[in-house]
Amino acid sequence: MSQNNRGDGNRSARERLQQQRERDKARDRQRRVLIVSSAVVGVLALAAVVGVIAANADKGGGSDKAGPVVAPTGSVEGDTPAIPTGRPDAPATLQIWEDFRCPACAQFENVMRDSIHELEASGQLRTEYHLATLIDGNMGGSGSLRAANAAACAQDAGKFTPYHDALYINQPQETDDSFGDNKKLIELAAKVPGLDTPAFRSCVEDGTHDSWVVKSNEAFQKGGFRGTPTVLLNGESIFPTKGNEQLSPENLKKWVAEANKGKKPGTASPSAG
Template sequence: MSENQEPKRAARERLAQQRELDRARERRRRTLIVATAVVGVLALAAVVGLIAANAGKDDPDTEAGPAVTPSGATGKDGLALQVGADDAPSTLTIWEDFRCPVCAQFENAFRDTITDLARSGQIKVEYHLATIIDGNLGGSGSLRAANAAACAQDVGRFAPYHDVLYRNQPAETDDAFGRNSKLIELARGVDGLDTPAFRGCVEDGTHDSWVRKSNKAFSEGGFQGTPTALLNGESVFPKKGDEQISVANLKKWVADANKGKKPGTVGASPSGS
């Protein structure tokens, strides 16, 4: 009797193990992000966030050429593109991938709020660029768009070009940003950006190694996916503690962090105006 049951028991155990492995893979592959939308509270629909499972494919240590840091880049190893006042009392750190659809939804939902907070000197925003979707889906749109954004940073046009890229983001599986001609075409929507110097920077991939260096920092940073948003080092997306992110909550979190502190000198906004 026991001999007949043993193969069945082993089969059930193998099936249970396989199911657990499948569930673990699914958890690694997908991040479900939900926020509630009501009056005065912008939110994101339930969406899939891609994790950085393949983010290390473009390892800067294996790429030729030194990393050319964009003009005015800040932070550790010069990997942050800052928008807002240097002396703002709080820092909002955002890791993004220009091909990431959740990043576009985050930007569309919170762009105006982040702009207002930066304009009023409440926060400075430090943007970090990643290329995880190139690694996950193939193509080069994440890298090419990030390089173009760094080229825009060189001439003080990162913020508005950043917004143009997200407003014109192609479908996740469409590697349109992999074409330099598309990135240059979109630059025409930013005053003063479409210049021979910018076009040459885009075509030459001037900041490619810097982008790879940034992506390596992302993959080694223990982040689950893009977008990652940190207020003074504490995660606020998709929630902070037990509170879901929303426009009202983001403003409240910043106000709480800045209590008793003076606002910074007014600087450029994330929209570049």
């Protein structure tokens, strides 16, 4: 074999080896995408099952505390009180019914949080958070109520979103009622710059919004929902599925885009709180 033929053969072998490596890399990338996608679907499917179980076991989750209903600053009132986030004139509305002790809610938040924030920031989506306390009724304790009151206090301070996220990121085990300790809730406020103030501490310790949270939970009970989280896009349930499609960050963005087709994104600044 001539030197040229040997050189051509070496190059051909190297090219074939390089092509095989690229094919292997492509298969690996595809496999990783499938694994991640399956994990997201699995987490949200599990969250749906856990949420239904929690709802079926619910014993009320209310509170014996009597007192005037003190709504958080900028809250949505009426029959289904809520805390709004995002631009008030965004064309699409996401309603989320959650319980801060609910592990399924934490799973939902940890998967979907970034996408919801991104859609809110672009003016595509307005979110209404409805606070429920069903785990207190299921498991005993007061962590659902105490955490919801603290989140409402954070709303007064204009810090609801980061504190809401901190609660879910640091959620204890469902059987651990550490959120029932106001000291723990104030400790977590330190993770949100500017939140740990005398006004916030007083609001948490006094249970300023307890009766408002009870009212919100009563709306959940009357709503006939299957469990937490319950997620509605423009009034249509999308958790764990919308039609035949599974909820995922990508599908949420697609569904919001479809709902907003031909509509301008919101530009109004959120109200105080």
